[in-house]
Ligand code: HEM
């Protein structure tokens with residue numbers, strides 16, 4: 108029989124199994140963010156030409172560990188916590204299959220450690236993409252496979268919890284939107300993991316010598332079904348966090364449940380097809396396949412993102428106006444709690460994800476334009492705009508609420524927490540911009556030394572390219588300080604935080620029970636401030652897109 | 667939360683809402699669609715590439 112406790116802040120009945128699992132998954136996520144973040148700093152400092160911290164071997168080792176630990180381990184562990192939170196707690200249900208859920212946790216941990224050990228040993232520096240015919244040691248692949256099987260079990264628990272919650276009528280009508288967003292993430296995750304199995308199991312056998320060879324193009328097509336889709340799991344989970352935070356801080360209901368759910372449906376239908384954008388310069392695949400999967404399908408998925416980008420701030424605006432912040436276009440925004448890291452992290456995540464990650468992604472996903480930036484530093488610039496200042500920042504903002512609430516402890520360093528989202532968001536946002544700048548000047552990604560000091564053939568990059576890589580290093584340091592403060596705060600709160608005074612807590616969190624746990628729209632579309640902001644975004648989008656066509660036309664002179 | 671109750675009661679549930687309320691149907695669509703359009707179509711193209719003599 109499942110046991111429950113009542114959360115003093117929210118009134119939620121919390122299944123004790125879900126409680127423990129959320130905590131363990133979240134803490135483990137943060138530990139891997141720390142490990143992966145340190146490797147990231149080492150990479151950035153190596154690519155800062157004046158510093159050039161690591162030797163070539165260590166650089167590729169650190170880059171492999173960085174990609175694996177932050178992109179896969181940090182994000183997916185945190186998403187497991189979110190899946191249990193949004194199913195069991197938001198639906199007021201017991202968590203289904205708790206034993207399987209523990210198997211999820213343990214398998215992922217064993218897998219993550221196994222792959223890290225393989226990488227640190229130095230014989231598996233194949234980057235997290237592990238393109239064949241570069242071969243890693245068998246335990247590198249085996250670790251990723253175990254990790255993925257664990258994640259699949261987490262999805263099973265999630266869907267089983269949806270099922271029993273529905274059967275036991277723990278909620279009325281349709282499931283709440285936050286849970287629907289998490290379900291979108293879980294659906295994409297199932298496809299992600301199955302594709303991963305299809306490609307990594309044969310690759311494991313190949314590294315053990317049972318299979319002679321694996322076709323490079325075949326590998327890339329199937330691998331990216333996993334590699335790209337896993338990013339879409341992050342996006343869906345991040346947007347579920349946005350809706351959750353709007354509900355938690357402002358008791359904001361979505362402007363329209365129908366519209367928001369349809370936008371998530373676009374994700375389910377189309378996001379994963381965009382995997383093809385990683386193969387836009389690969390010969391052997393037809394333009395029909397490329398363009399159908401990237402342009403047609405991807406634009407529908409992008410439409411989904413733009414809908415969320417409109418309705419999330421719209422929901423906040425509607426809720427703030429209802430509270431009386433009605434003056435002019437932007438009083439609702441000015442009077443928002445900018446000193447609360449839950450809000451500032453959320454707001455920065457929304458803006459930076461749209462401007463840095465979103466616009467550049469559409470540009471790169473265009474078959475013709477892709478050639479300008481493919482495999483340059485522009486690519487990591489783009490995805491630090493999505494997965495770092497978008498997803499990671501959203502997860503940080505969520506943690507500032509989730510951790511004190513679940514553990515019933517005060518934040519350890521509330522003063523530092525106020526600044527943390529700005530430091531991390533602006534530091535990593537700038538890093539993203541500088542990487543894009545360097546990429547535009549032709550600097551390749553995954554490259555130990557662009558000065559080619561020990562090479563027979565050299566290539567002179569413009570001085571500005573060196574400057575961009577240096578600025579990137581400085582920005583990475585600022586972002587790194589922001590990341591360190593987050594980790595310090597979380598670990599400090601969990602292990603050494605003061606127990607919460609029930610009263611002070613209740614004032615901070617007005618009525619989360621409402622909007623996060625029920626179906627229902629705000630019942631208004633009167634959000635003029637949000638529409639103005641959306642127009643600014645669209646203008647930037649269109650201008651940037653056309654500038655890049657112009658730029659493409661300059662790449663090869665025709666005379 | 668004004669239209670909270672509109673999800674229940676009066677008349678048949680619209681088709682679109684039935685779809686959105688069916689996690690397992692969505693799961694099948696979400697896995698099936700990219701499998702066919704991205705993976706299977708992509709692999710068919712690779713397999714059709716002639717091998718160099
Ligand atoms: C302190 C924070 C971070 C710093 C300083 C940092 C820095 C960097 C740099 C400079 C690169 C480019 C390396 C190259 O291509 O030569 C890189 C690659 C990468 N970063 Fe980060 N990063 C940070 C955080 C993150 C986070 C939080 C994520 C994901 C959630 C992430 C995901 C990645 C991935 C997937 C790559 C590509 C690795 C590869 O090419 O194999 N990074 N990072």
Ligand SMILES: [Cu+2]
Nearest residue numbers: 335338381382
């Ligand atoms: Cu992608």
